[in-house]
Amino acid sequence: MPIRLNLKKPETPAPVENGVELDAVVFDCDGVLLETISAKLQAYVDWIPEEHTSLQPTFSEHNRRSFGQSRGVQIRYFYEELVKMESVSDVFIESEVQRFTEICEPLCEAAEWAEGARDFVLACNEAGSRTFVLSGTPQEELEGMLQQRDAMELFDGVMGFPITKEEGLERVVQEHGFRPERILFVGDAQRDAEAAQAVGTHFVYRPSEADRPTCPIWNETVNLLELLR
Numbered sequence: 001m002p003i004r005l006n007l008k009k010p011e012t013p014a015p016v017e018n019g020v021e022l023d024a025v026v027f028d029c030d031g032v033l034l035e036t037i038s039a040k041l042q043a044y045v046d047w048i049p050e051e052h053t054s055l056q057p058t059f060s061e062h063n064r065r066s067f068g069q070s071r072g073v074q075i076r077y078f079y080e081e082l083v084k085m086e087s088v089s090d091v092f093i094e095s096e097v098q099r100f101t102e103i104c105e106p107l108c109e110a111a112e113w114a115e116g117a118r119d120f121v122l123a124c125n126e127a128g129s130r131t132f133v134l135s136g137t138p139q140e141e142l143e144g145m146l147q148q149r150d151a152m153e154l155f156d157g158v159m160g161f162p163i164t165k166e167e168g169l170e171r172v173v174q175e176h177g178f179r180p181e182r183i184l185f186v187g188d189a190q191r192d193a194e195a196a197q198a199v200g201t202h203f204v205y206r207p208s209e210a211d212r213p214t215c216p217i218w219n220e221t222v223n224l225l226e227l228l229r
Contacts (some may be wrong), residue, residue: 001125005184005227007202008218020202023182024156024172027133028165029142031188031208034122036111036145037067038209043104045098054200055082067210068191070161071104084200087117099143101152108145114206120224121154130176132157134168134185152223165195173199186224190214 004019007054014153031037044063048056059078066074075096079085105143124131135142135156142160146152159168164188180200185192191214196203204219205212206229 001128002182003124005130005205007184007227009202010216012216016125020184021182022124022129022184022202023178024130024132024176024184025121025173026169026183026185026201027117027121028132028185028187028189028192029116029133030067031144032147032206032209033114033117033133033151033188034108034111034145039107040051040104041067041209043100043107046103047075047100048078050213052078052083058064058082064209065211066190068136068165068187069191070138070199071100074160077101089117101138105141106137109148113149114224116225117221118151118154120227123225123228130156130172130178132164132168132172134158134159134163136161136165136191137222139163143227160162166198169195169201193217198227 002021002023004013004021005019008015010124027033041063045056059082064223072093076093079088121131137160143158172183183201184207185196185201186204188206190213193203193213205217207222
């Protein structure tokens, strides 16, 4: 029996009676499963080259606003839009992404599970619903973060960069034969909400240090276990 959650739909002002039955629940990682956003935001600050530290406030605001985009996109934005550097090569961006990763990984190691997140994943598994991770974090690093916490076996699939949020949700639909209306995506950023809307899945917003999505939010909770009640 797939899990049933107390979810609202745009056309209903109250949770659907008897709950919404879901075949799959897809989780963003940073700020949803793990409390790693503050570490990653600090990593961007520490990464900024010394000659460009005056750009830190502007770049930090951009990081919070666009959290969920890959670090390559963020770093390219820094050099092209803020520094106004001409001819930013892919090789240069890759080297800067690697430098960022070396700063970021140690900061993320100590991050705790988000409140209720692990128990909620277990509840989904026990009910027979499939669970997936879909994150803008590079694939290898994402798997490492989950392996460090003995969590890889909790999920039926783990998808990181270069897969986009839309591509990941579409993969769950197409490869597993689930209808979008029987899938939930749990995220904490504008990109997550946009992807859920584009594919037609349910969306639950978990507030984090990332900027709140500007689109309408129908389901919101800090502790995902609240959805079970």
